[in-house]
Amino acid sequence: MRLIDSLATTPAMAEIFSDSSILQAMLGFEAALARAEARVGVIPQAAAEMITRLARAEAFDPSQLATLSLRAGTMSIPLVKALTDRVRSVDPESAKFVHWGATSQDVADTAMVLLLRRASATLALDNQRILEALHQSSNQHAATVMLGRTLLQPAPPVTLGLKIAGWFGALRRGWARLERAFEETMIVELGGASGTLASLGEHGIAVRAALAEELQLQNPDAPWHTHRDRLAAVICACGIYTGSLGKMARDISLLMQGEVGEVAEPGGDGRGGSSTMPHKRNPIACSLTLAAANRVPGLVASFLVGMTQEHERGAGGWQAEWATIARVIEDTGLALASMTEVAEGWSVDASRMRANIEATGGLIFTERAMLLLGPKMGRDAAHQLLEEATRHSKLGDVLEDYLSPEEIRELNVPESYLGSAETFRRQLLTP
């Protein structure tokens, strides 16, 4: 992890996009390509073995490669050259067959797919954890009443269980979309210079199939050098999923406000303190998640706008992708890891929730009063009467004129004004 990105990634995600991980993914492609070509008989078996043996990340200097990549406009050219040099130094004959028939974007695209496969596995684990934690938490708080809040104003009560179930539902849907997008992207790229695999003559289809097997990727209908919709689907699904994590973070950071005080992020392990204010329990995980949810939409736009790539390989659009993809995935990983930590360790103050309801002095039940008065005088007459009563703080007087003491008492019991909250909650949790 670099300092500049230290609030925009996680150690796991930073490792996936580290130099050695990228090198290994690219070298893994070159080795698998050689083996696939040997299997089909395009290159000698010995060359495939030698290339596989020497295609190891630790043998290459990433810093030098980075500098050369910037000159070449692609990471592939200097890496292929370095790998060829390395093979030649050991076995000149095998060196002839490095990168045989492939183009720069073949290795770059497939390597990115391999990195995304690793990222998706990491995300899947955290996603499972957060869903489990939220599921359990929602059940636990099925009957915990709290203020509803609309436009940041008090509203009729909800249950904390329903609120949590709402987050759960959005994340489960979001993960389903993301998983589907990852799945359709787990494909090999191999097209050669113009995407026809002309370089492999009659063997193109067979080599590509063997390569897919070697890498345990799917084999798409055709090369996709300038059709970036599958990658775009991953990026967009990350955007939506991070947005839902951001919504959860927004809610929790608001509930943590001093004046509200209904929940708290877990502290400990360096989290939540302040350099100047020893008393503080800051919503750090929520802030980092909201930060990610702030950053990702713009990155999604950057990716989408690069889709209009020219002809068989783009001039600008393709070159723009890597830095953007990495940032989106790292931000998604950060948001998910942060909210997983919260979901697993937060604390809830149910008595403060009830106290905040009571502090509204019954105001939040004016909807209920309106519905009681509505049949007697019409919905909008009741609305107007109550609006004026609350403006002049005479709600009690007004209600006494129309309702029995029993009705008024019942009016203020949050548990009896939850409507279908529990049904909705259960439906949201239903597998």
Next chain:
Amino acid sequence: MRLIDSLATTPAMAEIFSDSSILQAMLGFEAALARAEARVGVIPQAAAEMITRLARAEAFDPSQLATLSLRAGTMSIPLVKALTDRVRSVDPESAKFVHWGATSQDVADTAMVLLLRRASATLALDNQRILEALHQSSNQHAATVMLGRTLLQPAPPVTLGLKIAGWFGALRRGWARLERAFEETMIVELGGASGTLASLGEHGIAVRAALAEELQLQNPDAPWHTHRDRLAAVICACGIYTGSLGKMARDISLLMQGEVGEVAEPGGDGRGGSSTMPHKRNPIACSLTLAAANRVPGLVASFLVGMTQEHERGAGGWQAEWATIARVIEDTGLALASMTEVAEGWSVDASRMRANIEATGGLIFTERAMLLLGPKMGRDAAHQLLEEATRHSKLGDVLEDYLSPEEIRELNVPESYLGSAETFRRQLLTP
């Protein structure tokens, strides 16, 4: 269509988001809600009939409602008031039951879903047309060779059929994503003030189910006032689909360049002229599509960033949505209609395609030469030899040293260097 948006919509899409269409969608919700509540026994049948009878767009003044909406921060409040007034003027008793138990966002969200249903039907028709046109066109040009172009430089040949099949594949995938996103969004919104339907007491679930039936929408697990991921999925899918349309437009606009001249957009009906240059055939449909593909990514970002909505109803995020959704859908409709027109009516100059290949003087076959020379001297020695030969325009001399006249002749025949192009093309078109 307004002038300000006249390059950013189509007549069909502009109609869907017109005042009368919006009014009808919102009023349709109120009428269906009343009928649903009458069916469940929550309000009198007569009220439902009266509300349904009077909930007609032409009876309301959209301009006045727009002004009131801006004050209220929602279209729903003034419209509900106007409808109530109208019902009251005919039948005061029924007026009591307008909008019974619903909240502003219930009508707004469901109305937007109804508008999206109309939009998706329009898009589906154009999508079918463009896929059919591209399918046919790809088959027709299965053997039409043309330059491959990578980083805007000449590359080994492809077929026009493959290029078209690439567009086809991306659009078919894109439509599948968009269709799925539309489907999961075809849901009713009904939650009342805090999303618990407390206002409907024990009848909430039944009313919601009846409402969904009335509107022929699905009934989701729970209200989604602040969980906007389904809408976000539609917006993102539009972004990807428009990106793929933009890629097709980019290719065609480049192929139409005077110096390339390989294809032309259909003209006629006011299209493609210039006010100053009588000779011009401008790529208007492509330009409008590229314009849409420029605009949409930023709009996607706007939508995603609004997902972090507070608690039970947001303050800012929700209010931001309508204008953005409409713009995205209208831009998608514009891009699709424009490229459909192109796909159905463009002209192809196959002889110019061949001439452009020939004009490269065989340069594009250096990959092929490299592969022939590779086994003799190694891939990268061959690369270096050819790179220098082309730099000094001595490609012919160099090749003569290593290849037979027959090999050299064969080297420059594009039809024999297409690799798996036809296989890829067929796979892309396979249902």
Next chain:
Amino acid sequence: MRLIDSLATTPAMAEIFSDSSILQAMLGFEAALARAEARVGVIPQAAAEMITRLARAEAFDPSQLATLSLRAGTMSIPLVKALTDRVRSVDPESAKFVHWGATSQDVADTAMVLLLRRASATLALDNQRILEALHQSSNQHAATVMLGRTLLQPAPPVTLGLKIAGWFGALRRGWARLERAFEETMIVELGGASGTLASLGEHGIAVRAALAEELQLQNPDAPWHTHRDRLAAVICACGIYTGSLGKMARDISLLMQGEVGEVAEPGGDGRGGSSTMPHKRNPIACSLTLAAANRVPGLVASFLVGMTQEHERGAGGWQAEWATIARVIEDTGLALASMTEVAEGWSVDASRMRANIEATGGLIFTERAMLLLGPKMGRDAAHQLLEEATRHSKLGDVLEDYLSPEEIRELNVPESYLGSAETFRRQLLTP
């Protein structure tokens, strides 16, 4: 105002981008061009007079023009044709000179500049109002103490006057940037087909100068058909200014929360109510401002990404601009008008502010305690001591061990822990 945009504009801004306003701006260009050309002697004086007389918006059908514009890919071609037809019907000789020497983008760009001039005047008025209101309000509340809040947690006190002055400072800087950007954009566009004014032969420079005079615009160094940086500067400055308005709206919407209750937006005139909850005073103006601040950044991205326009006139980038510019300006106008209304009419509950400070039980003064204890035991030992004390709610005990009763009493007086707040406040207000 259309319903779809009714939460994304103001009546004044909607009028500026209305059909009639756009038509008048475009026709105003054509008339001014004719007069300029007559002054230089390029066209007959009689033609200029006739064109000027007939170039009136009400004579044209905007709806039909919009449809034709979509076909032509520009509004200019159908409008010029319609104007020419209209002139011809009265005076065939003059009709020959309509749009003489100009290209479509000349009229479109200059018309947009004219619309922006109107918009800037409207914004300037509101900006002046909001700055005045904030200035006065800041002075009024120079001594009103309230909680500081960092990461949404209580922090040492500030004054409301300082908070307001912070908004004031950001808006004043923002307006200065926006004003500068508008100024550099108040330029005429006249370049003819390729931006050389070859169509006007030796008279190009003189005609352009005369046109600028007619329209009271500046005359730039050269045509700017594909150099859109000045427009981009306006769009970006709107983005920054709206961001600062959004920050003010964020603060106020948070201060309006039921649990905080320190300020309230002005109500009345249809503002702030709820269809279901008669008691509500919703932060409508803040929500609309936050909605604008959500939308605008994506629109800024849309504009910027369109800057890479091809050669002498772009294919896609230019066509993308109008809808985006209008939305940005309308959103800026909405945010500004909304917050101006708030600044001029909000109410402040200073006693609630003090009560919220007191409710923290002195916790917010731990920084202060740390600074008192720091010299005795070191800054970070004090930090650690206080962090533990607050965790175990033993702050009082700890302080008693180290501080005198007098020191402890003084510790909790917010007025004596305001540091340089008043100096900063005055500096922010200084002209």
Next chain:
Amino acid sequence: MRLIDSLATTPAMAEIFSDSSILQAMLGFEAALARAEARVGVIPQAAAEMITRLARAEAFDPSQLATLSLRAGTMSIPLVKALTDRVRSVDPESAKFVHWGATSQDVADTAMVLLLRRASATLALDNQRILEALHQSSNQHAATVMLGRTLLQPAPPVTLGLKIAGWFGALRRGWARLERAFEETMIVELGGASGTLASLGEHGIAVRAALAEELQLQNPDAPWHTHRDRLAAVICACGIYTGSLGKMARDISLLMQGEVGEVAEPGGDGRGGSSTMPHKRNPIACSLTLAAANRVPGLVASFLVGMTQEHERGAGGWQAEWATIARVIEDTGLALASMTEVAEGWSVDASRMRANIEATGGLIFTERAMLLLGPKMGRDAAHQLLEEATRHSKLGDVLEDYLSPEEIRELNVPESYLGSAETFRRQLLTP
């Protein structure tokens, strides 16, 4: 430089945002703060000297700090702790005064300002180089005629000198905006916990002034913890400047197309090759610039949307900034360095330019013909006549009917149809 960012930065920019550079900037703040406080008498002189002596980047472990930063939600807390520990190990008394009175965001914001100062100096040098190269190049090609191109179609001629001058003008304006934005951002941040400097009692103003002197930064009117408009102005100005660089890159990449062939990027030093196609001279610098111009607008949106920061310090918005700022500056540096290399080393093929004009067969002079015919038959009758003539390839016949052979010959001489091109060119270059 990391591999993942190797197409999205330059070595110089990567160094500025490297761990050691960031550490040094943050430590530089802490040291300067201590010296400032010692000058004012707030802390002992010996402490200031000790802190200054020990605040050296190489003594700290950036990787460990990055991990701790992610936990703390800010880089400042772990760094201040590490510095305090280091000072304590040498001089416990001095350790008490590390970070005295400052808050985390004070060091983070000021450190970013220091990084931006370094970045602006690097950018300024490249900007000067590119402007000089373009100025010279424009003069050199003042009389080099080439096709104008509008909507990617041939149009009346321009000069290469004018085209270059257009790039020059946009970049000069863009730099002026960027320089102004950098200037207003060269300010110190020092506000303490709530931005009042209460922690420094009566010495706040004096300490802040001394700190500004120590760092040679300006002293703003007040702390700006949640007023991010100045940073936003830098980010936006980068967006506009990169957009203008992207426009230049777009033009050049199009002119480099095989079918156009009018210019070429400089090659050499690993630039422009292809792994598969030995003949290729790819527009690498242009592609990298277009990639940057694709990425930056989304990043601008990310920054702007984070401006709505809560109260005295934001929860999410602030935390989002660093990664975004670094990416924008690095992309700007990449685009500028790339196009500077092009401007200084590109090659121009003036004869190909003329040949491309001639290849249009006079079509581009139809505007000119229209203007000759216009006075005889009216502008739009001429337009129609010529439009039909070009459609039926009978332009020559038509012209012969109306123009003398001498007029027709003159019609096709590009040099005599350049209008005010040279005047515009000179005005664009005028200081």
